[in-house]
Amino acid sequence: MGKAIITLHEPEHIRPLIAKPKHRLWVVLTLLALVVIAGRPLPLGIAAGAFLVLLLWCGVSFRTIVGRLLLLLPFGAGAAIFIPFHTEGTAAFEVWGYVATDEGLRKTTVLLLKLVGANLLLTYLLTVTPLFVLLRSLRSVGVPAVLLELMLLIVRYFFLLKEEAAGMMKAQRSRGMSFKGLWWSKRAYKRFGELAGVLFLRAYERSKRIYIAMSARGGLETGETTGVAAGSSVDARVARDGEEKRTMGENAMAAEVRGVGFAYGKIKALNGISFDIPVGSKAALMGPNGAGKSTLISLLNGLELSQAGEVRLFGEKVDRHNGERLRRRVGVVYQDPDDQIFSTTVEEDVAFGPRNLGLPAAEVEERVETALRQVGMGEMRTRSPFELSYGQKRRVAIAGVLAMRPDFIILDEPMSFLDPRGRDELQALLEDMQRQGLTILIATHDVDFAAEWADRILLLKDGKLLASGTTELLFDDALIEQASLHLPRLARPFRMLSGAEGYRPRSVKEAAQLIWKLVRMGGGAEAAESKPRQTKGMPPS
Numbered sequence: 001m002g003k004a005i006i007t008l009h010e011p012e013h014i015r016p017l018i019a020k021p022k023h024r025l026w027v028v029l030t031l032l033a034l035v036v037i038a039g040r041p042l043p044l045g046i047a048a049g050a051f052l053v054l055l056l057w058c059g060v061s062f063r064t065i066v067g068r069l070l071l072l073l074p075f076g077a078g079a080a081i082f083i084p085f086h087t088e089g090t091a092a093f094e095v096w097g098y099v100a101t102d103e104g105l106r107k108t109t110v111l112l113l114k115l116v117g118a119n120l121l122l123t124y125l126l127t128v129t130p131l132f133v134l135l136r137s138l139r140s141v142g143v144p145a146v147l148l149e150l151m152l153l154i155v156r157y158f159f160l161l162k163e164e165a166a167g168m169m170k171a172q173r174s175r176g177m178s179f180k181g182l183w184w185s186k187r188a189y190k191r192f193g194e195l196a197g198v199l200f201l202r203a204y205e206r207s208k209r210i211y212i213a214m215s216a217r218g219g220l221e222t223g224e225t226t227g228v229a230a231g232s233s234v235d236a237r238v239a240r241d242g243e244e245k246r247t248m249g250e251n252a253m254a255a256e257v258r259g260v261g262f263a264y265g266k267i268k269a270l271n272g273i274s275f276d277i278p279v280g281s282k283a284a285l286m287g288p289n290g291a292g293k294s295t296l297i298s299l300l301n302g303l304e305l306s307q308a309g310e311v312r313l314f315g316e317k318v319d320r321h322n323g324e325r326l327r328r329r330v331g332v333v334y335q336d337p338d339d340q341i342f343s344t345t346v347e348e349d350v351a352f353g354p355r356n357l358g359l360p361a362a363e364v365e366e367r368v369e370t371a372l373r374q375v376g377m378g379e380m381r382t383r384s385p386f387e388l389s390y391g392q393k394r395r396v397a398i399a400g401v402l403a404m405r406p407d408f409i410i411l412d413e414p415m416s417f418l419d420p421r422g423r424d425e426l427q428a429l430l431e432d433m434q435r436q437g438l439t440i441l442i443a444t445h446d447v448d449f450a451a452e453w454a455d456r457i458l459l460l461k462d463g464k465l466l467a468s469g470t471t472e473l474l475f476d477d478a479l480i481e482q483a484s485l486h487l488p489r490l491a492r493p494f495r496m497l498s499g500a501e502g503y504r505p506r507s508v509k510e511a512a513q514l515i516w517k518l519v520r521m522g523g524g525a526e527a528a529e530s531k532p533r534q535t536k537g538m539p540p541s
């Protein structure tokens with residue numbers, strides 16, 4: 001058994017004794033109540049002994065049990081130590097003139113045995129039951145969902161602190177900093193203090209992003225989106241969604257951006273941006289670091305409101321009143337999946353959004369299953385997302401958004417950290433989503449992917465729109481230089497061959513066809529012999 005107070009998985013080599021977590025919870029709660037009301041040392045002692053034997057029989061190590069007892073017991077013992085001296089009764093012994101009584105000693109023993117008993121019961125519950133199962137069981141015994149969500153956030157924050165601290169220590173060590181030894185140097189103390197400060201700032205920033213992701217999937221809302229709270233029925237909302245979808249005509253726009261501006265204090269992130277994204281398009285948002293892509297995504301998702309101009313989603317101007325409702329139609333997959341995942345299992349995380357829509361359990365389950373199958377994560381549904389690889393987390397984040405069944409999906413750098421096969425699978429999934437009528441916008445630096453996949457390119461730089469149009473833009477030397485991009489890889493060899501400079505293959509298939517065409521024209525030999533030329537738009541070889 002590990003050192004953690006809680007467990008995230010079904011523990012191996014542990015016999016749970018009571019198979020059903022819900023029954024386990026009820027039994028523990030009942031025994032806890034009995035321990036609290038018991039007033040005599042003998043039954044309490046027998047009970048504590050029985051709990052200890054039970055824990056050992058379950059397979060929990062003696063070390064773990066002692067470790068858990070030591071977590072709470074010192075606090076109880078600290079308080080109990082004074083009781084014998086403050087209780088009236090027959091004198092038992094004397095310390096520095098203070099008299100301890102028999103009655104006081106009995107009370108202390110009862111208190112300590114109660115603490116030991118309760119501690120052993122909780123140890124049983126927490127080591128035998130994975131956290132997410134425990135939370136679900138708590139829901140079934142009537143603990144309000146909002147309290148459980150709060151507990152989830154606290155647990156997530158705890159993991160965040162742990163992850164951030166581990167990452168920062170690793171980075172420091174790799175750059176020669178040492179925190180080893182009993183007595184640190186003055187420099188190490190100073191550095192540790194700085195690290196602790198930065199750690200809380202970083203964890204705060206991260207939890208803010210998680211909060212945004214939660215609210216983007218209908219969690220922690222005011223009630224407009226969760227129509228149940230607003231008084232409308234689920235059926236009415238589903239019907240309204242259907243109505244909204246039917247009203248999208250042939251030339252309907254998923255997004256219309258008109259003269260949009262946005263600044264973070266004095267920093268202008270977007271300045272007078274205008275473009276359209278028609279329903280059903282596959283658009284790529286491109287530009288160098290700091291161009292304003294992520295900011296624009298926040299505006300398209302209604303998470304931020306434009307400070308100048310206007311953003312329309314499906315014909316409706318985004319304002320502070322309809323942002324939450326429109327957000328249900330626009331799903332965002334953020335760059336860092338850790339910002340998006342907060343539940344303790346993969347399936348719970350994917351179910352988070354559909355549950356917030358107030359859908360019946362059967363439909364939630366169907367959506368979770370379909371979404372996980374689409375991203376190839378069906379096998380991992382009961383795993384803890386905190387312990388998946390980065391690429392797997394990315395898939396879970398996508399499944400979470402797909403389960404909301406949005407009309408418009410925005411992905412921020414979705415290909416990063418995916419293995420080649422994962423990239424192919426994601427590309428196939430994107431094609432599939434588009435065939436189903438979804439509008440897709442991808443923020444990416446990957447010119448090759450954009451050239452092959454997109455039907456519309458938006459080029460941003462320094463908060464301004466350089467150009468918008470077809471993938472032809474990616475072959476415009478002046479433009480790609482301005483946008484700090486480079487020519488798609490597949491087009492580069494053709495630039496080096498005389499007579500083939502104008503060829504613009506977007507996929508391997510198109511490139512093969514053009515090569516075949518060149519060969520048939522008899523240009524192949526000439527082209528192959530011609531001296532490769534360094535041309536614009538290509539990185540130096």
Ligand SMILES: Nc1ncnc2c1ncn2[C@@H]1O[C@H](COP(=O)(O)OP(=O)(O)OP(=O)(O)O)[C@@H](O)[C@H]1O
Nearest residue numbers: 264267268269287288289290291292293294295296
């Ligand atoms: N929270 C913030 N506070 C202050 N300035 C910010 C904040 N977020 C972004 N900026 C600034 O706004 C500008 C646009 O940033 P944004 O993150 O939108 O760019 P980006 O194109 O997404 O960059 P990248 O490709 O690196 O992700 C940058 O100059 C950035 O420094």
